[in-house]
Amino acid sequence: MKVLHAAAEVFPLVKTGGLADVLGALPEALIAAGADVRLILPGLPAIVKGVERQQAVCEIGAAFGAGRISLRLGRLPRNGVKVYVVDAPYLYQRPGNPYMALDGSDWSDNLQRFALLGWVAAHLAAGELDARWKPDLLHAHDWHAAMACAYVACHPGATAATVYTVHNLAYQGLFAMGDFHLLGLPSRLMAPDGLEFHGQFSFMKAGLNYAQRVTTVSPNYAREIATAEFGWGLDGLIRGRGTQVSGILNGVDGAVWNPAGDALIAAAYSAQALDGKGRCKAMLQRELGLNVDAKAPLFAVVSRLTSQKGLDLVLAALPALLDGDPAVAAQLAVQGNGDAALEAALTRAAAAHPGRVAVRLVYDEALAHRMIAGADALLVPSRFEPCGLTQLYALRYGTVPVVRAVGGLADTVVDATDEAVQADLATGFMFGAATPAALAHALGRAVSAYRNQKRWRQLMRRGMAQNFSWDEAATQYMALYREALDSDPPGMTR
Numbered sequence: 001m002k003v004l005h006a007a008a009e010v011f012p013l014v015k016t017g018g019l020a021d022v023l024g025a026l027p028e029a030l031i032a033a034g035a036d037v038r039l040i041l042p043g044l045p046a047i048v049k050g051v052e053r054q055q056a057v058c059e060i061g062a063a064f065g066a067g068r069i070s071l072r073l074g075r076l077p078r079n080g081v082k083v084y085v086v087d088a089p090y091l092y093q094r095p096g097n098p099y100m101a102l103d104g105s106d107w108s109d110n111l112q113r114f115a116l117l118g119w120v121a122a123h124l125a126a127g128e129l130d131a132r133w134k135p136d137l138l139h140a141h142d143w144h145a146a147m148a149c150a151y152v153a154c155h156p157g158a159t160a161a162t163v164y165t166v167h168n169l170a171y172q173g174l175f176a177m178g179d180f181h182l183l184g185l186p187s188r189l190m191a192p193d194g195l196e197f198h199g200q201f202s203f204m205k206a207g208l209n210y211a212q213r214v215t216t217v218s219p220n221y222a223r224e225i226a227t228a229e230f231g232w233g234l235d236g237l238i239r240g241r242g243t244q245v246s247g248i249l250n251g252v253d254g255a256v257w258n259p260a261g262d263a264l265i266a267a268a269y270s271a272q273a274l275d276g277k278g279r280c281k282a283m284l285q286r287e288l289g290l291n292v293d294a295k296a297p298l299f300a301v302v303s304r305l306t307s308q309k310g311l312d313l314v315l316a317a318l319p320a321l322l323d324g325d326p327a328v329a330a331q332l333a334v335q336g337n338g339d340a341a342l343e344a345a346l347t348r349a350a351a352a353h354p355g356r357v358a359v360r361l362v363y364d365e366a367l368a369h370r371m372i373a374g375a376d377a378l379l380v381p382s383r384f385e386p387c388g389l390t391q392l393y394a395l396r397y398g399t400v401p402v403v404r405a406v407g408g409l410a411d412t413v414v415d416a417t418d419e420a421v422q423a424d425l426a427t428g429f430m431f432g433a434a435t436p437a438a439l440a441h442a443l444g445r446a447v448s449a450y451r452n453q454k455r456w457r458q459l460m461r462r463g464m465a466q467n468f469s470w471d472e473a474a475t476q477y478m479a480l481y482r483e484a485l486d487s488d489p490p491g492m493t494r
Ligand code: ADP
Pocket: 016, 017, 018, 019, 021, 302, 303, 304, 335, 336, 337, 362, 363, 364, 365, 368, 387, 388, 389, 390, 391
């Protein structure tokens, strides 16, 4: 089975969040499961520079405002997976992240930039661009690649099946209806059962409406997005697709996240030999200017700073965490960047609590490893969370997750209720309401568990024994691909 994955990010070349981690690991697992997998990525500076052994596939010419577009085939640096690079300097050769300029504003031509990605993926899937390789199935990720599903659906020569994965329903790729003509798609798609969304048009809907199968990155999030609370106005459409929407849990790339062989952390450790974790903690406390205190429970956050991630709850629950029993002296370390108001509030909190609160407003992969290895507990108090990867990494590193019971967080953490602890199933702490009080209560439970080191080690070991593997996810994707290949395209005859 030949499968083409289309996406905007891939670890380690371009990463703004978990999407990159998924594209950095899933293709290799699918290859191990027997598929012939390639990626297609936009020719962003780090992709053009980092993809190895690039060879010309074809010249595409001019489209979407770009005067010169060419397609090249190369290999990803870490795992050698084959990757097509859409080289369009006019659209992609810019500083900043894939979606925004350095000043934080969206690129004004994101419509053209990501329509091009989907358009090239679809024509590759139609067998028009590479005479040597034609995918049976195109798997598009998030809104950036979603338009591929509409282009395939409208292409009379495209036979590829399509699968669309929603990594985050909140980012939809909405653009002004007046620019619809730029897509080069039939005007009949300009309707509510097509791409139209409240007077605009939506890339997300191209995936949701025109892919044979839709997945999300956890079973619980698949259920949640069919409700008004988590559906961002798309829940009706999602309910309408019924069992064609499903959830497949992300995994952990053990080649990147493994405390026993992580070159980025101060000392290696494992569930059998935990001593190294204490060294990681002391080094992290020193590095961050926290009091070097083995007995102080160190809570960490590694996150994009957006309203999704619930950092405002952490700030509001901070007094309860810090002002409790003075013998406990809990500490908080936050790594992340994004929202300016959150950055400022976190900076103020660190200044107000020297030695107890530290904040690093940076995107830094190595520091993220040191944080997750060195902390005792990881906070993920998200308002919504499609899967969440940091809690999976934390489990692996014996860092006990404290999470809100939403999305993939609820699927991957077992709350330390008395029964769960007695049955030795507990791996972390969970809270329900998105309120500072509910978070503070969960933090209080974590702090008291921490004071009973035997109980805490039991939580650590149970977490470290979890196996969130990409092999399991790949098996499920393979079954879904077979289903998609056997099914009719939805809603439109080509
Ligand atoms: P999301 O994709 O919504 O941001 P995930 O938990 O799925 O959430 O993935 C986040 C990824 O980004 C993880 O690999 C995490 O370690 C990483 N990450 C988040 N913030 C930072 C940061 N400031 N520096 C380095 N890595 C970060």
